[in-house]
Amino acid sequence: MSRINDVGGMAGFPAIVEEPDEPPFHADWEAHVLALNGALIKRGVYNLDEFRDAQERLPVQQYLGASYYERWFAAISTLLVEKGVATADELAVDDHGA
Amino acid sequence: MSGDHGSSRISAQVRHVETLLESRGLLAAGEVDGRIDEFLAGGTPANGARIVARAWADPGFAERLLADANTAIREVGLSMAGGLQEQRLKVVANTAETHNVVVCTLCSCYPIALLGPSPSWYKSEAYRSRVVRDPRGVLTEFGLELPAGTAIAVWDASAESRYLVLPRRPEGAASLTEAELAGLVTRKGLIGTAAV
Numbered sequence: 476m477s478r479i480n481d482v483g484g485m486a487g488f489p490a491i492v493e494e495p496d497e498p499p500f501h502a503d504w505e506a507h508v509l510a511l512n513g514a515l516i517k518r519g520v521y522n523l524d525e526f527r528d529a530q531e532r533l534p535v536q537q538y539l540g541a542s543y544y545e546r547w548f549a550a551i552s553t554l555l556v557e558k559g560v561a562t563a564d565e566l567a568v569d570d571h572g573a
Numbered sequence: 574m575s576g577d578h579g580s581s582r583i584s585a586q587v588r589h590v591e592t593l594l595e596s597r598g599l600l601a602a603g604e605v606d607g608r609i610d611e612f613l614a615g616g617t618p619a620n621g622a623r624i625v626a627r628a629w630a631d632p633g634f635a636e637r638l639l640a641d642a643n644t645a646i647r648e649v650g651l652s653m654a655g656g657l658q659e660q661r662l663k664v665v666a667n668t669a670e671t672h673n674v675v676v677c678t679l680c681s682c683y684p685i686a687l688l689g690p691s692p693s694w695y696k697s698e699a700y701r702s703r704v705v706r707d708p709r710g711v712l713t714e715f716g717l718e719l720p721a722g723t724a725i726a727v728w729d730a731s732a733e734s735r736y737l738v739l740p741r742r743p744e745g746a747a748s749l750t751e752a753e754l755a756g757l758v759t760r761k762g763l764i765g766t767a768a769v
Contacts, residue, residue: 484702517657
């Protein structure tokens with residue numbers, strides 16, 4: 476059974492949009508997410524296949540509603556909890572306090 | 574963009590996770606900045622352009638490149654080993670009969686260690702879903718009108734296998750130096766959504 480990431484041939488997505496002179500990252504946090512992921516894989520907290528799998532099993536609506544690096548961060552957060560590095564509560568930022 | 578609410582919220586979340594990981598010894602101080610600098614100084618489409626220019630200038634290199642790209646690109650001082658793990662690189666050559674275009678339908682697999690980050694459209698569901706179903710229509714939207722008789726081969730990249738298109742050498746480029754030839758090659762040409 477295919478997951479939501481398996482979009483090859485699927486109809487109904489919006490038009491392809493090219494961004495002229497696109498920067499490598501659209502916000503600093505995106506670069507931080509990329510670096511964070513590399514550091515965690517290098518330390519063996521999880522591997523690249525587990526990282527991809529964690530993105531692919533995001534809830535469908537979350538997968539489709541998230542930007543590229545939002546998906547990455549969601550996958551990292553999922554794996555940090557599953558690997559016992561931190562609890563979901565510890566990862567959450569209090570909107571008022573943080 | 575960095576000033577809007579959604580972005581500032583996720584910025585705060587990412588910072589929070591970084592701090593937590595530092596406190597647990599899973600991230601060294603300054604490591605994130607170092608990795609970002611390294612990434613930005615790493616892959617670039619200019620690497621792909623150098624490979625293409627050498628292949629245009631040296632038929633022997635072109636042959637070795639198409640047979641075993643991972644080994645051949647070492648001749649121009651490049652390698653696929655710069656990322657998290659070395660991936661196989663396959664170079665596919667455009668001909669009068671066949672045009673090649675690359676996608677990753679499942680996610681965003683791309684020779685990132687060699688070429689730097691892929692463009693957002695490459696990672697979009699719009700491109701990933703459509704280019705395998707209607708490649709000719711997609712290429713037309715990119716401004717690439719191929720003769721009706723030209724076949725289009727679509728290569729679906731995977732975690733272990735990445736692709737690079739070797740465009741056809743433009744007519745009238747015979748007198749150019751290798752560096753000038755490299756200047757003709759674009760990132761879209763290396764993906765196959767442009768002729769060169």
